[in-house]
Amino acid sequence: MRTDLSHLPPSTPDEIRVMTRRAGLDLPEELMQQFIAVWPAFEAMVRRIPRDLGRAAEPAHSYRPLRIVRG
Amino acid sequence: MDPAFLTIAELGRLYDQRELSPVEVTRSLLDRVAAHDAKLHSFIRVTPEAALAEAQAAERELMAGRRRGPLHGIPYALKDIVETAGIPTTGHSKLCKDYVPAADAHLVTLLKAGGAVLMGKLATWEFALGGPSWDLPWPPARNPWNPDYLPGGSSSGASAAVAAGFVPGAVGTDTGGSIRGPAAVCGIAGLKPTYGRVSRRGVFPNTFTMDHCGPLTRSAGDIALFLQVIAGFDAEDPGSEDVPVPDYRAALTGRIEGLRFGLIEHWYAQGAHPDLVPAISAAVEVLRGLGAVVEPVQLSSLRDYTDCKTTISIAELYSIHEKDLKTRPQDFGRILRNRVLPGALIRAEDYVQALRWRAVLAREQALTLKRFDALLTAGALNVADPADPNQPDRLVSSPSITMPFSVGGLPALAIPCGFSRAEGLPLSLQIAAAPMAEPTVLRIAHAYQQATDWHRRHPDLH
Numbered sequence: 087m088r089t090d091l092s093h094l095p096p097s098t099p100d101e102i103r104v105m106t107r108r109a110g111l112d113l114p115e116e117l118m119q120q121f122i123a124v125w126p127a128f129e130a131m132v133r134r135i136p137r138d139l140g141r142a143a144e145p146a147h148s149y150r151p152l153r154i155v156r157g
Numbered sequence: 158m159d160p161a162f163l164t165i166a167e168l169g170r171l172y173d174q175r176e177l178s179p180v181e182v183t184r185s186l187l188d189r190v191a192a193h194d195a196k197l198h199s200f201i202r203v204t205p206e207a208a209l210a211e212a213q214a215a216e217r218e219l220m221a222g223r224r225r226g227p228l229h230g231i232p233y234a235l236k237d238i239v240e241t242a243g244i245p246t247t248g249h250s251k252l253c254k255d256y257v258p259a260a261d262a263h264l265v266t267l268l269k270a271g272g273a274v275l276m277g278k279l280a281t282w283e284f285a286l287g288g289p290s291w292d293l294p295w296p297p298a299r300n301p302w303n304p305d306y307l308p309g310g311s312s313s314g315a316s317a318a319v320a321a322g323f324v325p326g327a328v329g330t331d332t333g334g335s336i337r338g339p340a341a342v343c344g345i346a347g348l349k350p351t352y353g354r355v356s357r358r359g360v361f362p363n364t365f366t367m368d369h370c371g372p373l374t375r376s377a378g379d380i381a382l383f384l385q386v387i388a389g390f391d392a393e394d395p396g397s398e399d400v401p402v403p404d405y406r407a408a409l410t411g412r413i414e415g416l417r418f419g420l421i422e423h424w425y426a427q428g429a430h431p432d433l434v435p436a437i438s439a440a441v442e443v444l445r446g447l448g449a450v451v452e453p454v455q456l457s458s459l460r461d462y463t464d465c466k467t468t469i470s471i472a473e474l475y476s477i478h479e480k481d482l483k484t485r486p487q488d489f490g491r492i493l494r495n496r497v498l499p500g501a502l503i504r505a506e507d508y509v510q511a512l513r514w515r516a517v518l519a520r521e522q523a524l525t526l527k528r529f530d531a532l533l534t535a536g537a538l539n540v541a542d543p544a545d546p547n548q549p550d551r552l553v554s555s556p557s558i559t560m561p562f563s564v565g566g567l568p569a570l571a572i573p574c575g576f577s578r579a580e581g582l583p584l585s586l587q588i589a590a591a592p593m594a595e596p597t598v599l600r601i602a603h604a605y606q607q608a609t610d611w612h613r614r615h616p617d618l619h
């Protein structure tokens with residue numbers, strides 16, 4: 087059984103533009119073109135993350151109230 | 158006596174014997190920087206007046222018989238993401254070009270209290286991530302073994318300055334390998350301590366959950382001396398661990414007989430520099446000759462560790478730089494911008510799944526270290542990269558051999574173990590151990606360096 091999202095098709099340039107705008111970024115066209123060129127490798131990376139960990143599997147960094155710095 | 162390549166331990170001995178003084182050494186190293194750094198660009202800012210004042214103060218105290226510790230009167234330099242009161246701290250970025258901190262980073266206060274002599278601030282990849290970059294206010298540092306090559310990164314200036322004999326030690330930072338990688342390609346020692354061993358307070362963040370500060374020096378013995386001064390609990394760093402600091406020098410026994418090491422060959426067996434496998438094999442034989450037991454061991458792939466680490470990193474990085482990316486994206490260097498912007502599209506569930514995966518991968522390492530005293534692998538998969546502005550960005554495409562121990566938060570030390578035949582550039586061995594087992598890592602590396610002389614070879618800058 088597949089445990090990640092690597093089967094999903096890569097986002098198109100138009101989809102990347104929409105996602106970027108939804109994130110509140112208004113990049114000049116030159117920078118947007120650069121981003122459209124680099125995003126697919128990052129997208130593929132994120133989609134390789136396994137999604138089948140047990141319900142109780144804790145994240146590596148859990149909240150530790152005694153370590154919150156005061157004042 | 159030219160102090161350029163004396164170790165911290167040797168300098169301390171010569172101070173004690175009154176054969177050298179901190180002022181003589183500082184002056185000599187400042188002259189060396191002035192003579193040679195124009196082609197290496199390892200320093201962003203040299204602070205000669207302040208350095209000589211600190212050296213004079215140290216000299217007065219040492220002459221009076223007051224020794225504050227192993228770094229008293231020893232020149233050093235800081236990666237320019239470590240904040241220094243009254244001295245600009247730029248992050249090698251246009252964004253912080255004129256930033257002058259009001260306070261020292263916690264580790265700087267420890268170095269000052271220990272009488273160390275700050276010679277200046279060192280080049281870095283932009284904000285310890287974006288590099289090598291040619292579109293920043295300062296040029297990228299170059300490799301002292303051959304200035305046509307780079308010194309690795311992100312602690313690029315730190316590794317170049319130590320390898321060049323400008324300073325006997327420097328402070329770098331390591332999130333995914335930024336101390337060990339540059340140390341590896343510059344032929345020096347670089348330690349990423351356990352997560353929480355050295356305070357990060359006052360250091361520009363990269364990835365809160367994986368940032369480490371640590372020393373770069375020319376020998377494992379000097380790493381022990383440097384770590385002795387900067388290690389310790391800091392209640393104002395939420396990641397700091399309240400664990401007693403042992404006497405790291407006591408670990409330098411030269412004896413490793415009976416220790417058991419797991420050799421992670423599959424991380425470098427394919428796709429690495431052709432001289433790397435024989436160099437690591439030779440290093441393993443040296444360790445076996447010293448009485449260690451070495452067995453192959455298998456962990457998850459570098460691809461898994463790199464995916465996990467990088468997903469966490471870019472999400473955290475984006476949170477740090479979001480405001481500037483929205484208001485002045487053109488002020489970032491191209492490489493940093495294109496490495497951080499993807500964090501805008503990481504979903505909350507991606508980040509949390511990566512954090513949960515990190516726990517799984519870290520547990521895999523912890524369980525393996527129940528069977529072994531240490532893990533061995535390469536310090537870098539290749540020799541230094543050529544200084545070519547048109548090289549493709551390999552952050553995501555090429556798995557990293559330093560990131561696994563960043564994911565685990567383990568102490569990991571890179572030390573030289575040979576040179577490539579074609580390029581004449583350093584190759585490196587990486588040694589990692591259980592959390593807070595820095596003494597074990599240092600013991601192994603020191604024993605290896607007692608039996609070999611790779612760390613005693615230095616570049617000729619002329």
